[in-house]
Amino acid sequence: MEHLFEVGPDLRVDCRLSVGAVRVVAAPPGHARVELTAHGEVGEELLRRGEVKLYDDGGSRQRLVVHLPARNLFSGLFSITGRGGVTVTIHAPDGCELHARTGAADVHAGLDLAAVDVVTGTGDVTLGDVAHDAAVKVATGHVRVGTVGGALDVDTAAGAVDAGAVQGPVRIRTASGAIALGRTCDAVKVTAAAGDVGIACAERGRVAVTATTGDVTIGVPPGRRLHLDVSSTIGSIRSELEETSATSDGGADLEIRVRATTGDVDLRRAVSSAS
Structure with a gap:
């Protein structure tokens, strides 16, 4: 028909x-x-x-x-x-x-x-690719998104999430499934019960990741003023980054807060701004 x-x-x-x-x-x-x-x-x-x-x-x-x-x-x-x-x-x-x-x-x-x-x-x-906002809610399924010009909001009970560059705020919640983001340019809030979390290149804003079971990897490009607040109850923390003291013109460009229960945390230098 x-x-x-x-x-x-x-x-x-x-x-x-x-x-x-x-x-x-x-x-x-x-x-x-x-x-x-x-x-x-x-x-x-x-x-x-x-x-x-x-x-x-x-x-x-x-x-x-x-x-x-x-x-x-x-x-x-x-x-x-x-x-x-x-x-x-x-x-x-x-x-x-x-x-x-x-x-x-x-x-x-x-x-x-x-x-x-x-x-x-x-x-x-x-x-x-999505020019403005993208919102996806899935009970069970894999979510894949290209670039997003606005905000990205994903909620899934069981399923992985993959996204490219996101210009606006990011909020992702998953009970089970890995999360992989390309480049982020605004605030990021990720809550993952079970699954690895990876951000290839966090440009600016406040990045907050709460992971119960799974490793967390975040890349940061050179030249960013940083504030780091990272902990893991059972797991190692590895960082190639150096925290920068706040300045009179507004403080850090990028604030990273990670709370991991069981899993390693790896903060590394991004080779380039990922797409």
Whole structure:
């Protein structure tokens, strides 16, 4: 099943799917296309109950809605066992916003996005570059994000988190899973119950990491005025950095606070600003 639309430059994609997969790929400017592929009886039912429509939200703002809800909780749980679902492929222009809510579905966006807000119960979330803010909440799944021009907020119960350069504040919470960040340019707050935490290059701001079980590695470029507050209950601390005394013009460029329960802490010089 295919739906075609003519769209403007200010587009929000709003996708709700109980079970299946969501793919968002780049389309030529001015055009959008939605392809729906049903799997099994549950998938066919989702298509019958679904809605695919383009709304004008005032001015040049448009909203492309793809809603495929389950009939009831039993139907949704039945399809999670592998007996149905829908693969949603959305072709949209670069620079659109993506808002997605899924029960059990991978979400993959291979285009440049303006902003992202994704919530899924079970499934991996893979995003390209995001110009502004990106928020992802996953119960179980791996989160991968390219560069982020605004804030990054990730919450996952079980799953790793990988992100490139982030210009805005970073807040990540995970119960189980490794966290790997490229370059950070603002405040960072990471809370990890089980899993290693790595920041390739922390440029400035306050970096606060709380890790119950797992190693913590943070890279710092040369020339930064530092304030360090690091401890590990069971584990070693290794640092190539020297703390710099606060100055009259505002103090440290970068403040690093690490609280590790079981795990090593490694503070090192970043070879270059990581991307």
